[in-house]
Amino acid sequence: xxxxxxxxxxxxxxxxxxxxxxxxxxxxxxxxxxxxxxxxxxxxxxxxxxxxxxxxxxxxxxxxxxxxxxxxxxxxxxxxxxxxxxxxxxxxxxxxxxxxxxxxxxxxxxxxxxxxxxxxxxxxxxxxxxxxxxxxxxxxxxxxxxxxxxxxxxxxxxxxxxxxxxxxxxxxxxxxxxxxxxxxxxxxxxxxxxxxxxxxxxxxxxxxxxxxxxxxxxxxxxxxxxxxxxxxxxxxxxxxxxxxxxxxxxxxxxxxxxxxxxxxxxxxxxxxxxxxxxxxxxxxxxxxxxxxxxxxxxxxxxxxxxxxxxxxxxxxxxxxxxxxxxxxxxxxxxxxxxxxxxxx
Numbered sequence: 001x002x003x004x005x006x007x008x009x010x011x012x013x014x015x016x017x018x019x020x021x022x023x024x025x026x027x028x029x030x031x032x033x034x035x036x037x038x039x040x041x042x043x044x045x046x047x048x049x050x051x052x053x054x055x056x057x058x059x060x061x062x063x064x065x066x067x068x069x070x071x072x073x074x075x076x077x078x079x080x081x082x083x084x085x086x087x088x089x090x091x092x093x094x095x096x097x098x099x100x101x102x103x104x105x106x107x108x109x110x111x112x113x114x115x116x117x118x119x120x121x122x123x124x125x126x127x128x129x130x131x132x133x134x135x136x137x138x139x140x141x142x143x144x145x146x147x148x149x150x151x152x153x154x155x156x157x158x159x160x161x162x163x164x165x166x167x168x169x170x171x172x173x174x175x176x177x178x179x180x181x182x183x184x185x186x187x188x189x190x191x192x193x194x195x196x197x198x199x200x201x202x203x204x205x206x207x208x209x210x211x212x213x214x215x216x217x218x219x220x221x222x223x224x225x226x227x228x229x230x231x232x233x234x235x236x237x238x239x240x241x242x243x244x245x246x247x248x249x250x251x252x253x254x255x256x257x258x259x260x261x262x263x264x265x266x267x268x269x270x271x272x273x274x275x276x277x278x279x280x281x282x283x284x285x286x287x288x289x290x291x292x293x294x295x296x297x298x299x300x301x302x303x304x305x306x307x308x309x310x311x312x313x314x315x316x317x318x319x320x321x322x323x324x325x326x327x328x329x330x331x332x333x334x335x336x337x338x339x340x341x342x343x344x
Contacts, residue, residue: 019255021046026096028052028083028129029061029103033206033213034145034198036065038100038247043075052092052103054082059105059121060207064342083125090132093140098254101129101182102145104175107212111171122174123181130185130193141192143253146179146263147172148199148306157237158309161197161265168303179263186261194253195263199308203243203328204335208343216240216332219278221343223287224336232294234275237305239268242328245321252317259316267308269321280326285333 025042029035030051043049053061069076081088083103093099104122105111111118126144133140151159152166167173182193200214208217222229241249249266253259272280278289294302314320323331336343 015045017045019045023047024095024097025049025100026052026093026098027100027102029101029145031055031061031063031065031078032102033060033065033203034201034243034246034250035100035102036062036205037203037243038102038250039066039076040069041247041251043069047075049076050079050092050096051076052079052081052083052089054084054103055080056082058107058110058212060213062205062207062343064339065205083129084120086128086132089125089129090136093129093132094136096137096140099129099133099140099142100145100250100254101126101142104145104178105171106147108149108169108171110212111169111174115170118170118174119177122171123177126178127181130181130191133191134185134189138189138191141254142182142194143250144179144182144193144195145250146195146197147175148197148265148308149303150176150179150197151303151306153303154306157305158267158271158307159265160309161263161312183261183263192257192260194256194259194261196249196253196313197263197265197308198241198246199265199267199306200238200240201243201246202240203332205243206332208336216277216281219281219287219289220285220329220332220336221340223281223285224333224340228288228290229278231274231278231289231291234273234278234291236274236302237271237307238274238277239271239307240277240325240328241266241268242321242323242325242331245319245323248322249313249317249319252319253313256317264313264316265308265310266313267310269324271307272325277325281329281333284326284330 031053149172186193207213208221
């Protein structure tokens with residue numbers, strides 16, 4: 001798409017319908033947490049959005065996330081399909097100008113108990129999508145959602161893009177493969193791809209029935225149900241990205257050609273400990289919590305302290321978080337107090 005120019009300012013990229021009107025967009029994992037939030041935003045700006053999601057129970061897709069967005073006359077077409085099916089994917093991707101590739105298996109524990117499924121989703125299916133674009137749609141711009149987990153236990157903080165990649169679980173290894181395929185296909189075949197390494201994204205529509213997506217979901221569910229939640233350890237340092245800020249970043253990545261063939265970290269508004277995070281959540285929800293030792297089975301794949309240096313992405317795009325942790329947690333709790341039954 002030669003008529004996409006670099007974003008002059010964040011607001012121009014996020015909010016100007018002229019940049020998105022009638023753009024043919026595909027979102028893999030589009031009924032999941034981040035994908036549905038992105039789909040709703042782009043549809044509201046006039047884009048022609050196709051979402052594809054397998055709705056496999058353990059992976060985060062939820063029909064309620066797209067409630068009211070599909071159907072006759074809607075700006076979002078919903079296709080229930082698995083990205084592991086190359087025949088379906090070929091048909092879906094053939095005419096799309098923009099592809100936000102968000103489908104993936106996110107559970108670190110599941111990747112250790114079922115590594116081959118993790119490989120199929122986070123590795124083989126990613127390669128399949130790129131091959132389909134290479135053969136049938138070389139002009140499609142692709143933004144791939146990667147993860148901080150690829151760095152493993154930080155050797156220094158904050159973690160920048162030069163940090164060694166040394167994951168502590170199968171999920172991290174397969175996510176390295178997925179993003180490496182995207183960068184290779186950009187370098188060798190000229191596919192316009194960019195990679196964002198996400199960290200602790202949270203907000204409305206995230207999975208809260210278990211910790212497969214984020215521990216914050218388990219905490220939020222507990223306070224909404226009036227139960228205390230547990231903090232394992234408490235001193236670990238983290239940064240968090242509110243989902244709307246992550247969507248802003250993905251839209252900017254799609255609109256900024258200078259990012260092609262590169263991977264960028266995405267962080268949050270500040271660094272806090274798990275205990276401080278729990279205190280903020282409790283304060284804004286009237287919740288309570290207790291602390292306990294980190295379970296031994298989880299500790300083997302815990303990365304300890306982590307927070308990102310995302311200077312490169314901020315410099316290239318002008319992005320910065322617009323939602324504070326306090327405000328983001330308040331919005332999240334309010335959402336689940338209204339819609340809890342759809343996420344259990």
